[in-house]
Amino acid sequence: MTDALLTVEDLTISFPSDNGPVPVVKSISLTVAREIVAVVGESGSGKSLTGRAIMGLLPCRAHVRASRMLFEGIDLQTLGPAGWNGLRGSGMGLILQDPKFSLNPAHRVGRQVEEALLLHTKLSARERKQRALDMLARVGLPDPERVYASYPAALSGGMGQRVMIAAMLINRPMLIIADEPTSALDRGLQDQVLTLLRSLTEEFGMGLLLISHDLQQVSRYADRVIVMRQGEIVERLPASELAQAQTAYTRGLWAARPSFATYGTRLPVFEDSGRPS
Amino acid sequence: MQKAVLRSLPEPHNSRQPRWRELSLLGPLSKWLMSFAMTLLGLALVTFAMTRLSPIDPALQMVGDHASQSTYQAARLELGLDQPLPVQFLRYLQQAVSGNFGQSISTGQPVASDIARTFPATLELATAAIIIGSLIGLTLGIAAAMRQGGLIDAIARFVSLFGYSVPIFWLGLLMLLLFYARLHWAPGPGRLDVMFQYTVKPVTGFALIDTWMSGKAGAFRDALAHLALPAIVLAFHALAGISRLTRASILSELGQEYVLTARAKGASLSRVVFVHILPNIAGTLLTVIALAYASLLEGAVLTETVFAWPGIGRYLTTAMFSGDMPAILGATLVVGSCFVLLNALTDVAVARIHKGQAR
Numbered sequence: 001m002t003d004a005l006l007t008v009e010d011l012t013i014s015f016p017s018d019n020g021p022v023p024v025v026k027s028i029s030l031t032v033a034r035e036i037v038a039v040v041g042e043s044g045s046g047k048s049l050t051g052r053a054i055m056g057l058l059p060c061r062a063h064v065r066a067s068r069m070l071f072e073g074i075d076l077q078t079l080g081p082a083g084w085n086g087l088r089g090s091g092m093g094l095i096l097q098d099p100k101f102s103l104n105p106a107h108r109v110g111r112q113v114e115e116a117l118l119l120h121t122k123l124s125a126r127e128r129k130q131r132a133l134d135m136l137a138r139v140g141l142p143d144p145e146r147v148y149a150s151y152p153a154a155l156s157g158g159m160g161q162r163v164m165i166a167a168m169l170i171n172r173p174m175l176i177i178a179d180e181p182t183s184a185l186d187r188g189l190q191d192q193v194l195t196l197l198r199s200l201t202e203e204f205g206m207g208l209l210l211i212s213h214d215l216q217q218v219s220r221y222a223d224r225v226i227v228m229r230q231g232e233i234v235e236r237l238p239a240s241e242l243a244q245a246q247t248a249y250t251r252g253l254w255a256a257r258p259s260f261a262t263y264g265t266r267l268p269v270f271e272d273s274g275r276p277s
Numbered sequence: 278m279q280k281a282v283l284r285s286l287p288e289p290h291n292s293r294q295p296r297w298r299e300l301s302l303l304g305p306l307s308k309w310l311m312s313f314a315m316t317l318l319g320l321a322l323v324t325f326a327m328t329r330l331s332p333i334d335p336a337l338q339m340v341g342d343h344a345s346q347s348t349y350q351a352a353r354l355e356l357g358l359d360q361p362l363p364v365q366f367l368r369y370l371q372q373a374v375s376g377n378f379g380q381s382i383s384t385g386q387p388v389a390s391d392i393a394r395t396f397p398a399t400l401e402l403a404t405a406a407i408i409i410g411s412l413i414g415l416t417l418g419i420a421a422a423m424r425q426g427g428l429i430d431a432i433a434r435f436v437s438l439f440g441y442s443v444p445i446f447w448l449g450l451l452m453l454l455l456f457y458a459r460l461h462w463a464p465g466p467g468r469l470d471v472m473f474q475y476t477v478k479p480v481t482g483f484a485l486i487d488t489w490m491s492g493k494a495g496a497f498r499d500a501l502a503h504l505a506l507p508a509i510v511l512a513f514h515a516l517a518g519i520s521r522l523t524r525a526s527i528l529s530e531l532g533q534e535y536v537l538t539a540r541a542k543g544a545s546l547s548r549v550v551f552v553h554i555l556p557n558i559a560g561t562l563l564t565v566i567a568l569a570y571a572s573l574l575e576g577a578v579l580t581e582t583v584f585a586w587p588g589i590g591r592y593l594t595t596a597m598f599s600g601d602m603p604a605i606l607g608a609t610l611v612v613g614s615c616f617v618l619l620n621a622l623t624d625v626a627v628a629r630i631h632k633g634q635a636r
Binding site: 115 | 533534535537538539540541542543544545546548553556557559631633634635
């Protein structure tokens with residue numbers, strides 16, 4: 001648990017504008033070991049950009065600077081295009097929000113699940129297919145053969161997200177970045193998918209960076225929680241200690257969660273001062 | 278606990294069991310045929326209206342200015358011009374379906390045989406042009422999208438702007454001047470050298486195929502050389518649109534999330550473009566190429582005139598200048614039907630490409 005897979009120090013992301021570069025992520029530091037770290041924040045807090053920057057997937061006009069960005073001893077800031085392509089899909093993977101858009105509509109599921117094996121291993125086509133079928137079964141898809149041969153259009157949202165997880169985990173990466181992996185699913189499916197992600201993370205001994213806007217939900221699945229706001233980290237604490245959060249912002253978020261205790265009453269309105277107008 | 282979770286998942290749609298929508302296999306096909314037939318009917322109606330609205334009197338055209346009143350009346354009767362319009366239209370329709378477009382006034386031949394002679398020439402030219410144009414256009418568009426803002430992108434932009442804006446007849450004349458008159462690289466206008474024109478038997482009407490079948494290597498090379506220049510001029514016009522659209526659609530797909538997924542698996546930019554994006558935009562590209570092809574079939578008039586290419590475009594223009602109504606109608610109907618048919622076939626092809634992929 002203590003050996004960090006990923007170490008990020010003083011990460012700053014800025015975008016050029018007419019009035020000079022505008023920083024959207026300001027000097028944040030975080031580490032991820034073989035654990036689940038949740039990054040929580042409202043939209044625009046820079047949490048998704050942080051995830052993309054770790055994968056080297058920000059648009060070229062974004063300017064990324066950090067004093068240290070290490071993944072398993074590899075300095076991410078010195079990687080060229082070929083180095084990144086070698087690392088993505090074998091060392092780390094990215095799970096996006098909505099499988100309706102994040103799966104390629106023109107490729108059959110099997111081909112998409114196998115792709116990381118095709119790109120990073122020398123397995124034969126038959127071995128790849130066997131691994132893909134195993135993985136589809138492992139993420140809980142009934143009748144993997146049929147899912148393997150169908151187009152994403154034939155899948156429901158929950159099935160699509162399981163396919164996405166299978167595609168990203170098939171090559172056993174060390175780190176998975178899940179960017180709002182359940183926001184496009186309905187509530188019942190959200191818990192199924194998060195439970196699956198947690199059990200696979202433990203089974204494969206991976207690190208999981210879980211990016212979400214739902215503090216209450218991720219707190220049930222994460223080991224540690226990092227709260228971001230306007231590009232800065234305002235709080236970091238073990239998920240079990242959320243109730244004793246130090247900053248007013250986190251306490252406010254936590255108090256605004258719906259629960260059985262607050263059922264039928266009005267939730268406190270979240271007062272947010274200091275928001276740039 | 279995991280097991281219970283899994284069982285509650287919705288079953289995927291079983292494609293082996295037909296749903297109510299797919300019960301009738303005939304449904305989509307008959308619908309397609311219906312819309313195809315309706316478009317053709319509309320085309321026939323418009324061309325028919327053209328003849329009746331134009332100031333040209335077909336009976337007078339047939340018998341000439343100096344014919345007697347009784348000859349003129351007999352011609353009117355023979356053409357059925359005394360009948361009410363709906364009856365005339367039905368008769369026109371019936372004749373058109375049986376391939377009888379009447380007699381051309383300027384050539385003295387049946388319009389159908391004139392078209393059979395000229396249309397293959399146009400088809401050959403347009404096909405050669407669309408093959409060259411789409412190959413270069415796609416390559417240029419893909420290269421420009423992958424090197425956005427780079428040198429290739431600038432060249433591609435210049436080429437397509439040039440292709441759009443330069444008048445095609447001017448380019449044709451310029452190329453004839455350079456490659457025929459100055460450099461002597463290309464043969465002169467026409468489809469075949471006079472030397473071969475009477476020795477090669479026209480079987481299919483396609484110069485390339487006919488000369489190939491004649492077994493004379495020199496004749497085939499000559500036909501190819503005659504085709505090259507006009508085909509390149511036409512292709513230049515077609516590739517402008519094709520390369521711009523290819524570039525634009527690849528760039529818009531590059532921002533899609535499935536591209537991000539592919540990148541996250543370690544796919545390189547060229548793999549993303551060729552393996553992930555192209556299958557998704559294949560339908561769009563096919564539609565654009567088919568439209569360009571259709572417009573080459575009907576719009577090669579200027580090129581055919583400049584290169585003295587005996588195609589249907591030139592036949593149609595000549596017919597218009599001499600007020601040769603049967604020829605105009607026949608040629609318009611054939612070109613229009615080709616356009617409609619090509620569009621309908623494209624729709625079917627696009628639907629086949631993206632079968633089962635719609636989100």
